[in-house]
Amino acid sequence: PGRARSDTEALAHPPPPPPPSRAPKSAGPVKVGAVPNRRLGGVHSEPMATLPGRRARLSSPGTSRLSSEAREELRRRLQGLIEDNRVMIFSKSYCPHSTRVKELFSSLGVEYNILELDQIDDGANVQEVLSEITNQKTVPNIFVNKVHMGGCDRTFQAHQSGLLQKLLQKESTYDYDLIVIGGGSGGLACAQEAAILGKKVMVLDFVVPSPQGTSWGLGGTCVNVGCIPKKLMHQAALLGQALKDSRKFGWEYNQQVKHNWEIMTEAIQNHIGSLNWSYGLSLREKSVAYVNSYGEFVERHKIKATNRKGQETYYTAAKFVIATGARPRYLGIQGDKEYCITSDDLFSLPYCPGKTLVVGASYVALECAGFLAGVGLDVTVMVRSILLRGFDQEMAEKVGSYMEQHGVKFLRKFIPVMVQQLEKGSPGKLKVVAKSTEGPETIEGVYNTVLLAVGREPSTRKIGLEKIGVKISEKSGKILVNDIEQTNVPHVYAVGDVLEGKLELTPVAIQAGKLLARRLFGGHSEKCNYINVPTTVFTPLEYGCCGLSEEKAIEIHKKENLEVYHTLFWPLEWTVAGRDNNTCYAKIICNKVDNNRVIGFHILGPNAGEVTQGFAAAMKCGLTKQLLDGTIGIHPTCGEVFTTLEITKSSGLDITQKGC
Numbered sequence: 053p054g055r056a057r058s059d060t061e062a063l064a065h066p067p068p069p070p071p072p073s074r075a076p077k078s079a080g081p082v083k084v085g086a087v088p089n090r091r092l093g094g095v096h097s098e099p100m101a102t103l104p105g106r107r108a109r110l111s112s113p114g115t116s117r118l119s120s121e122a123r124e125e126l127r128r129r130l131q132g133l134i135e136d137n138r139v140m141i142f143s144k145s146y147c148p149h150s151t152r153v154k155e156l157f158s159s160l161g162v163e164y165n166i167l168e169l170d171q172i173d174d175g176a177n178v179q180e181v182l183s184e185i186t187n188q189k190t191v192p193n194i195f196v197n198k199v200h201m202g203g204c205d206r207t208f209q210a211h212q213s214g215l216l217q218k219l220l221q222k223e224s225t226y227d228y229d230l231i232v233i234g235g236g237s238g239g240l241a242c243a244q245e246a247a248i249l250g251k252k253v254m255v256l257d258f259v260v261p262s263p264q265g266t267s268w269g270l271g272g273t274c275v276n277v278g279c280i281p282k283k284l285m286h287q288a289a290l291l292g293q294a295l296k297d298s299r300k301f302g303w304e305y306n307q308q309v310k311h312n313w314e315i316m317t318e319a320i321q322n323h324i325g326s327l328n329w330s331y332g333l334s335l336r337e338k339s340v341a342y343v344n345s346y347g348e349f350v351e352r353h354k355i356k357a358t359n360r361k362g363q364e365t366y367y368t369a370a371k372f373v374i375a376t377g378a379r380p381r382y383l384g385i386q387g388d389k390e391y392c393i394t395s396d397d398l399f400s401l402p403y404c405p406g407k408t409l410v411v412g413a414s415y416v417a418l419e420c421a422g423f424l425a426g427v428g429l430d431v432t433v434m435v436r437s438i439l440l441r442g443f444d445q446e447m448a449e450k451v452g453s454y455m456e457q458h459g460v461k462f463l464r465k466f467i468p469v470m471v472q473q474l475e476k477g478s479p480g481k482l483k484v485v486a487k488s489t490e491g492p493e494t495i496e497g498v499y500n501t502v503l504l505a506v507g508r509e510p511s512t513r514k515i516g517l518e519k520i521g522v523k524i525s526e527k528s529g530k531i532l533v534n535d536i537e538q539t540n541v542p543h544v545y546a547v548g549d550v551l552e553g554k555l556e557l558t559p560v561a562i563q564a565g566k567l568l569a570r571r572l573f574g575g576h577s578e579k580c581n582y583i584n585v586p587t588t589v590f591t592p593l594e595y596g597c598c599g600l601s602e603e604k605a606i607e608i609h610k611k612e613n614l615e616v617y618h619t620l621f622w623p624l625e626w627t628v629a630g631r632d633n634n635t636c637y638a639k640i641i642c643n644k645v646d647n648n649r650v651i652g653f654h655i656l657g658p659n660a661g662e663v664t665q666g667f668a669a670a671m672k673c674g675l676t677k678q679l680l681d682g683t684i685g686i687h688p689t690c691g692e693v694f695t696t697l698e699i700t701k702s703s704g705l706d707i708t709q710k711g712c
């Protein structure tokens with residue numbers, strides 16, 4: 053028997069799904085094949101299917117209420133269904149001719165997709181546009197391997213003459229089942245999973261050099277210019293702090309302790325090189341074709357791949373995943389692209405950056421400022437408005453004030469307006485002119501390096517999306533997808549940093565990519581859950597969190613429905629070392645009207661990421677304050693503080709620690 057696939061799956065942003073009873077459900081094998089785009093054409097003579105009293109009306113082309121834009125969009129959707137399905141039947145659930153055709157394909161054991169026009173809101177519009185495409189006004193309207201068969205009679209005639217069987221036998225004319233554009237966290241995860249599921253997969257990955265000329269290998273942002281080098285440089289800074297602490301623990305050393313940027317960078321780059329190599333190997337092992345070329349759509353199912361030498365090759369695929377990530381933004385002021393660097397350049401900078409101005413105040417900015425100061429550099433952060441936008445602001449301010457107390461300077465409410473080179477060199481000298489965001493005041497400063505960390509631009513504007521009609525947000529440039537990461541063009545999907553309104557984190561991209569491949573090719577239905585994703589800001593005082601910030605919790609649940617428990621704490625390791633008491637901080641936000649469920653988890657302290665990870669799993673399981681109180685802590689650790697939280701913020705009681 054054949055298998056009817058849900059048309060809501062094939063239609064991006066479809067109208068409300070019809071009742072589940074509409075599609076005959078039966079098991080069936082079948083690999084989809086396709087032939088080049090040809091159309092038999094011809095007017096079909098079957099009468100339009102009707103039921104007494106339920107006559108479907110076709111609006112005549114002249115009186116159509118569809119705007120030309122909506123008509124174009126609908127035409128694209130239908131074209132997508134026709135191209136993406138081996139057998140596509142436009143039908144009406146009550147039409148006996150449609151039923152006969154479905155029975156025919158079922159008896160042939162062929163998978164088919166149906167769109168029941170009487171069960172969708174825009175059925176009449178679909179029928180109208182279909183008649184423009186096929187010159188056939190009636191249903192059923194059938195396509196086999198992109199060839200227009202006609203209606204019921206013609207399909208049966210084709211079956212009798214053997215034409216139908218011939219059409220069904222045609223193999224896919226696409227080069228690949230799946231092409232993934234972008235070999236970073238999300239793209240690699242998706243490609244490898246699809247290959248494991250037996251699909252023919254290609255990944256294109258190409259790094260456009262930064263304005264400073266930096267480029268890197270396979271693996272995307274995280275491995276090359278993100279999480280990995282960032283955390284390793286943070287570790288370099290932590291070791292500097294540990295060296296200072298170690299004297300208190302009895303370590304004696306006489307050598308002058310200083311940090312060597314070149315040694316650190318070389319070691320980190322070597323590690324990254326080994327990761328690039330292992331990604332390539334892993335793709336080969338799974339028979340994923342890897343092409344080091346820049347991909348851009350030229351047709352709905354065709355991309356152009358341009359390599360470093362400018363050679364162009366064309367590839368086709370049944371489905372595409374866009375995972376092109378994002379790149380650092382520039383300010384658009386005089387001197388920024390010429391003289392400033394970004395995180396794309398910092399981690400492989402061949403010389404110590406020296407006195408550094410970091411522009412921006414989100415987590416990339418503060419993390420970089422933190423480890424640069426941690427390895428002994430003179431660092432200033434220029435903040436336009438607030439620290440760590442989007443994060444809990446009480447925590448953000450604590451992160452900032454710790455950095456300030458440990459040598460990082462903050463220039464608040466200023467934005468740079470010009471960067472000028474005073475001296476060339478490695479590093480050279482740059483003059484920065486900045487103006488206040490609150491008045492006419494301008495200031496000047498001289499730095500060796502200016503690091504811009506003012507946000508990231510999704511890599512979506514130069515990949516031919518406009519040619520195939522994939523919608524992006526005009527403002528952010530990010531791709532709009534539904535809850536199955538499908539764009540408005542049904543065979544094109546997207547994961548990772550390119551997605552509008554989703555978290556820009558490596559594990560999120562990986563999870564979304566893997567689950568997408570399983571849904572597309574493995575018969576799974578699990579969707580990526582973007583709720584309660586934990587994250588950590590690796591600033592000198594690390595900040596881990598999961599769930600809602602206090603501000604967001606108040607906005608969603610109202611202050612009177614919340615109870616916030618908090619405390620300052622002093623990690624045991626910091627006591628003997630003589631480091632700050634009453635600086636580390638733990639806070640949970642509980643929803644009183646939902647069994648005191650923990651909806652926000654926040655910690656400032658050493659190893660915040662390690663602590664947060666386990667609590668995030670507990671939150672996935674519905675963690676409540678009562679469950680936390682019933683959990684026995686591990687002593688002596690930082691995490692145990694969450695099992696003994698007693699003081700509510702609303703009580704106003706003192707949370708400073710008097711002893712150890």
Ligand code: FAD
Nearest residue numbers: 234236237238258272273274278347377548549556557558
């Ligand atoms: P990417 O990993 O960016 O991969 C996209 C790939 O596609 C790139 O290789 C790109 O060159 C390539 N590409 C682009 N266009 C094309 C094209 N047309 N053709 C072919 N290839 C193309 N996340 C965390 O979870 N933890 C962290 O600690 C963390 N730290 C970070 C620190 C920094 C400094 C930065 C910048 C990011 C950090 N992130 C962190 C975020 C994380 O790196 C990203 O969320 C993640 O890499 C996104 O994966 P992706 O697959 O969407 O894109």
Ligand code: NA7
Nearest residue numbers: 412413414415416417436437438441467505506507508556
């Ligand atoms: P974000 O999170 O977009 O933050 C950008 C920061 O840069 C933020 O502090 C902005 O201040 C600041 N900014 C933006 N434009 C300017 C100008 N013109 N002048 C001065 N300051 C500016 O970017 P990140 O790069 O830190 O991180 C992006 C993602 O990459 C992140 O989610 C990680 O997953 C990896 P604002 O608060 O808007 O005033």
